[in-house]
Amino acid sequence: MKRKSAAILLTCAMVLSLAACGNKGDTKDDSGKSASKEKSGGVTLDITTTFAGNDTNAQNFKDAVEGWQEETGNSVNDSSATSDETFKARVAADFEVGSEPDVLFYFNGMDSNSFVEAGKVISIDEIRKEYPEYADNMKDELMGASPVDGVNYSVPVNGYWEGMYVNKTVLDAASVEVPDASTTWDEFMEDCQKIKDAGYTPVAASLAQIPHYWFEFTIYNQLSPATHNVLPESVDDEHGKAWVDGIGDIKTMYEKGYFPDNTLSGTDDETFQAFLDGKAAFLIDGSWKLGGIEEATDDIDNFTVTYVPAKGDRKATDIIGGLSSGYYITKKAWDNPDKREAAVSFVEYMTTNEMVSKFAQTSATALKDGATVDESQLSSLGKSGLEMVNGITGIAGAVQDQIPTECRVPVFDGMPNLVTGKVEIKDAVSEVLTLIKDYTPEESAQ
Secondary structure, eight states: OEEEOGGGOOOTTSOOOOOOOOOOTTTBOTTSOBOSSOOOOOOEEEEEOSOOTTOTTHHHHHHHHHHHHHHHSOEEEEOOOOOSHHHHHHHHHHHHTTOOOSEEEEESSGGGHHHHHTTOBOOHHHHHHHOTTTTTTBOGGGSOOOTTTSOOOOBOOOOEEEEEEEEHHHHHHTTOOOOOTTOBHHHHHHHHHHHHHTTSEEEOOOTTTOOHHHHHHHHHTTSOTTTTTOOOSSTTSHHHHHHHHHHHHHHHHHHTTOSOTTTTTOOHHHHHHHHHTTSEEEEEEETTHHHHHHHHOSOGGGEEEEOOOBOTTOOTTEEEEEOOEEEEEBHHHHTSHHHHHHHHHHHHHHTSHHHHHHHHTTSOOOBTTOOEEEGGGSOHHHHHHHHHHHTOOEEEOOGGGGSOGGGGHHHHTTHHHHHTTSSOHHHHHHHHHHHHHHOOHHHHHO
């Protein structure tokens, strides 16, 4: 049975009610697609997105691109890639040398500040001067305004949540119950020890390559939804101490042997495979990983997703999530009369009510009418994700999104040194904060 997935529209208010308003009947059809302009064929757009690799929507994106090409006669030069620091550096470099794409599906936080400040992407308001119906099926307040000027530049599709995926076979072998909303951090540590004693790896994570999920939640455990996104002023203030103590918990987990043997050298793909193969019990990742698990196993009922155990003021049901990415139209495309029309057409096609619902499923959207989810089509893992999100009590965005990529290096790249004691955690956090203070976005935009 289909229903509106209002509870999964993640905002600071936690749960949004369904909007009663519909689309403007004279400008959009029932799917939320613009019917105001005819599209001309023969244009090739350079498109870059994060819909690649084992992203849940990689195939959905390919299918949608084919549909748009068939409908318009235009074509797409797709350079999408899995989102990681290398991808972000590549995108930033493309903008710096004038090789940016025409349309970019990218982050709307700190990572895009340099593009905004350099005037290389076009605001929604500017686009609406020529295309009044552009993104009018979205709630403007949820579209992810830029921290630079509070203006909307990107049109979101699916938002995200972060949770803890579970391999139930491993838990059964160790006589451990699946963590739930009431599981405390201390209880979780006890479970990890039981899993280790049973001969399995408690936590699948590459601290060498992808340390940021544990960085987020161990810090979150020192704070609350209202304070998680406050950057420390110094290493000795409340938030600085939270960072130090949170990373300290990761160090403790490493010392107890709760991470894979190759956590300091292995890749994220390797540790993810260990989780799939029943060698590791827990995996913190985002909602986008759900589809990757579905595609990688023939036994989806063996997997579930639940809350990350909590301590302090944070409840386990206080999660990290939001609408952190969207489609940008670059100034490069906007200043080209042929590409302007095609770029608008492409984003409109990708952000109809129907398309957003297909991409979003159990994640967040900015749709005025909410995403329509056919639960009968969800796997057991998908249903557990929907159940988890429907039970949230608090929401905070990822604090890393407020940290320029270059400034994360002492902690993110340096995590192996921190957990092994080669570098003091307090010194690394202090270095990050100094880099943030000295950071000049103008230099990145050049």
